[in-house]
Amino acid sequence: MSIDILMPALSPTMEEGVLAKWHVAVGDTVKAGDVIAEIETDKATMEVEAVDEGVISALLVAAGTEGVKVNTVIAQLAGEGEGESGGEAAPPPTPAAPVLPPKGEDPKPINPPPLGEGDREAVEGGAPASDRIAASPLARRLARAAGLDLATISGSGPHGRIIKRDIDAQAGRRPVTAQAAPTQVSAPRQVQSLEEMGIAPGSYDVVPLDGMGKTIARRMTESFRDIPHFPLSIDLELDALLEARTRINAGLEASGVKVSVNDLIIRCAALALKRVPMANASYTPQGIAVHHHADIAVAVAIDGGLITPIIRAAETKGLAQIATEMKDLAARARARKLKPEEFQGGTFSISNLGMFGIKSFASIINEPQGAILSVGAGEKRAVVHGDSLAIATVMTVTMTCDHRVLNGTIGAQWLNEFKRLIEDPLMMLI
């Protein structure tokens, strides 16, 4: 019995990934838990583990192949038990949710179809992803038998329909090559080519988008286009915070932990979110989801992109813990070794461009979060205290809000609470 190993969905948003590396070769024996491959997803490089025991009988997708759709068969495992291991052997390679028969329908088995059950499914059911692909019945059946994903094949039939000859051509080229797979990016929109827009051919180089780049393009477009957003800015005086930081770090010297301004901002933001819960919320069609914890996503620039590792329940964590976690997360983010749960599912984001001297900016909301805080540079500015001029270290922060979740008043409330914490760090103790 041969078991299909499918391209896993390593995150809820993952539609395709790059099969970066194989850790096994045909003929290798693997057991459950063995790392068999590395996959570069939209956000990170992940290891794929074997779930079954057996001998690798085929590697169907070459290392380095881009745009491998989730649930594509990437390898096959010849079962060790050979045949009679019964029902609880390997799970069948059905990626889609099991379809339950409608209620009231006779549960006894239907008459067996003329060919193998699996073949029949390929014709009638098929993978959900393949349903909208124009392909002949024979092509579908052949693709399934060859372990080819129809989405990776371009059709030469009328209206681009995939026909037998396309499958034959593809099967002849196995393992699936990267260039044969036209990656179906859910593009932000139908764009004209640069040539159509008057840019001379050959006057530029194209840097290909990796999984992360494609995801950023898509999600940011959707967010900016679909969310009614507005920015709120406020100036914060940092001198008290900077002084507190010096003292904190002096106290922590023995432990080796060093708290950054950013760590303090995370802590203050978390506490402010706890005090203004409506700013820690997400829009859903059913209503506004007010989150129990402030899971703060912190934007980290990495080579070729951006990722937002999350400090979970930041309102419950002390500065030393936040600093330690952040250091670890940032390091692993740069190595693209974050696990999906470490960068997905935050409730509020912070993006800091202060180190580059940016005075203020308004970030794009990271769905489904209700707001994102953009942190500018702390700089000495002339300020008015009472009726006199003074010099203070001032930082401008801008909160971009989803108006479906929070209005200007709530945003202002949160910013004022945040300001109170930043400007008077003792308030963090309350």
Place this chain on the structure above:
Amino acid sequence: MEFDLVIIGAGPGGYVAAIRASQLGMKVAIVEREALGGVCLNWGCIPTKALLKSGDLYETLSHLEDYGLSVTGRSYDFTKVIERSRGVSKQLSAGVAFLMKKHKITVIEGTAKLEKSTPAPKIVVALKAGGTCTIQAKSVILATGARARVIEAAGLLPDGERIWSYREAMVPKSAPKRLLVIGSGAIGIEFASFYRSLGSEVTVIEALDRILPVEDEEVSTAAKKAFERRGLAFRVGAKVVKLAKTAKGVVVDLEVGGKAERLEADIAIVAVGITGNVENLGLEALGVKVDRGHVVTNVHSATSVAGLYAIGDVAGPPWLAHKASHEGVHCVEHLAGQKPANLTAPIPGCTYANPQVASVGQTEAQAKAAGHEVRVGRFPFRVNGKAIAAGETEGFVKTVFDAKTGALLGAHLIGAEVTEMIQGFAIAMTLEATEAELMATVFPHPTLSEAMHESVLDAYGRALHL
């Protein structure tokens, strides 16, 4: 004169290509030396169908009692039978003229010859009305068709009197009493069937070991039996040593299984194949590649010379009108910069004898030779309700599937109306249906087509009425 496209030959390949080109906005001219519609319409497909209809009706009269009917004084007027056939051709040729006019296609009556030029060879036409004209086009399509093959050494050379090609066989003054048909392909079999229906004593001579040799072997066997029941005689595996005229008729010396045999008759029809009309077109001077009487072309019908294309019979077998039309449309769409994607379509073939024979795709033997593990289904018309009701229970439907993939590889039919049914399988194959879709298709009851469904079911051991 300048055109986007000039087509030489107004048969089913040429005139259809002209219409398609016009639809695509090209300025088109078509050169025809004889009659619009070509052999198909004037001397082939169409007029023979008219003859066969007369023959079938006449033959039906001989067994009307099967249906509880009777008629006395059964007879035919041969001249009128031929006249009707010519009338049908004339009507359709006029129809083509109308279509050319409607699509603003310039029809040039004359004989074309090609000369070197760019972007395509230039065409010098010796006009029927006298004089010449020279035309330059961006592209030229050769659609000059084909004619009966002759083998002079064996005397297989029509003389128009006692030795006929399809052309003379179409318009004789009377039906021969004793007829020899040399060659058992579709053309030979159709004439044999027609003249037999009018009462001629017909013997068909075939060099290969079975009649209709391009068909599936089971169909050949069944056809031979059915024809023999109608009184046709056959000599298969018979090599023609010499066909000669005698004072009153013809005599043919055969070699059958190493033994010499001599047959005599009044008339012989030579139907031993087709050869492309590649002569006197200036092809040699242009350097157009020609192989065994046919212009060599690529998948888009391009020849070895820039701007020159060739479609239909002149570009090689199968010599079928619908193949010519199909190639013509494909070629023109390709010229228009489209990406026609239909060249994988299988080409059905039909023989309009009594019973009819129709097929598409591979025979069982071809499928096996190509390495397929096959599943074969058969369903005879003798257990089909409609066939029994119509009193036409001869024949069967045979289907050949790839056992591994369920792909329909071929379908082979013999019986009444099967030429009208074969398109169902042609569609299925073009759409790359598998047995599952064919089984899931609802066939109307009662029809002969139910036998198609049953044949598919039978290939998978599921026939319902066997």
